[in-house]
Amino acid sequence: MRRREFLAACFACTTWPPLSGNAQQREKATIGFLGFGALGDVRDGNNADAVRRGLAEIGYVEGRDYNVQYRAAEYQADALPGLAADLVNRKVDLIVTLASPALRAAHGATKAINIVFLTGFDPVANGFVESLNHPGANLTGVFILTGPLGPKRLELAREVTLTRSIGVLLSSTSFGFANVRDEFLTAGKSLGVDVVMQQADVPTEFEAAVDAVRRAGCGALVVGGDAVFTNNRNAIVELVTRYKIPAVYAEREYVKVGGLANYGPNFSEVYRLLGTYAGRVLKGEKPADLPIQQVSRVELLLNARTARDLNMSLPLPLLARADEVVE
Missing domain, CATH: 3.40.50.2300 (Response regulator)
Known part of the structure; x- marks a missing residue:
């Protein structure tokens, strides 16, 4: 066997077969975390950690499978629309809103980018979605009826x-x-x-x-x-x-x-649930078809x-x- 043919045969024996199906490496997503409080809380607080736990349950680990753009209003409600618009301009794959005021800002900023939210106020009565079972829009999430x-x-x-x-x-x-x-x-x-x-x-x-x-x-x-x-x-x-x-x-x-x-x-569990919904949307499920989870316990x-x-x-x-x- 000539030298060129010998090297080609050796390469064929040692090359890994191509990955297939879910084993193929997926492109890293970018999530926008939009919060009302201080940047440290939006990035490193207990609620953000719980969202990450939920995402990890679905197979999404920060740094490996997704990066995060953090935006925090520092308790200034007027700042939220601009922060939401910035995430839209950066073309993030998903916006996760960590408080009710952030939901309103994100909803006003985009009808194209998917949104997963947590709110303490009825999202149907406030005009964000068509119904709890069939949101019918680019957003879904978790609803806690805090009023009572x-x-x-x-x-x-x-x-x-x-x-x-x-x-x-x-x-x-x-x-x-x-x-x-x-x-x-x-x-x-x-x-x-x-x-x-x-x-x-x-x-x-x-x-x-x-x-x-x-x-x-x-x-x-x-x-x-x-x-x-x-x-x-x-x-x-x-x-x-x-x-x-x-x-x-x-x-x-x-x-x-x-x-x-x-x-x-138990807000730790509520935010974990929010993270699982974020992971499901990243995997390809449509928010319009994902029933909003109502937490009553x-x-x-x-x-x-x-x-x-x-x-x-x-x-x-x-x-x-x-x-x-x-x-």
Whole structure:
């Protein structure tokens, strides 16, 4: 055999066969994460980590299968449309909105790029999709009906403290702020308690708002589920602890870091579910055909140590209903 023929035969024996089907290396996607809070939270916060876990369950690992363009409004709602438009101009493959205000901005920015969202407000009633079962558009996602949960937290605060004056901390940047505020006021009348509304739109306004609740003589505080609070939960709990106000929160993580009680969904699982939907869309499923997932399960967590620090006794029926009691 001549030398050229010999080398060709050796190459044929050592060359790997071509990859086929799903084994072929897919092109790396680009996802836009659009959030309302600070850049650090949008990029490195617990919610973003949960989205990544969901994506990984579907086979998408950041850096290997996709890259992310992070956009954060720093709690400035007016900045969201421009940030959404920037992601569209960069031709990302998918936009994941991490809060309700971001959904509105992304929806207004594109009808072509797919959007996977998390919202606490009815996406049908607010005109984003045709129906929960058949969104019929370029977007789908996860829906938590947060409106009824606020009054339930007010009721919980009343049960825990027996007070007749309760402070409520909300952000006016919240999607549907006026409706949420009115629901709290209506619930207060039904429960026979005075509701003292306080507003904080950025972290620098927290202390004045909590101090106003204390000066008003409120026996308890309900903290809204707005991103500005959940992204800065440690600061909120520290303030409330300093002022010795029993407080009810929207997420379990507050209780884990010293908050008294929470009533709401497990947001870590909710954002993980959001990530699985993002992965399914990247795999080729159409948002128009993916039913919106409605999360209805809520948890009640209590912190017994915090109750003792406040010289409180948690009612036995409440302890019996709790999903978890932190000692």
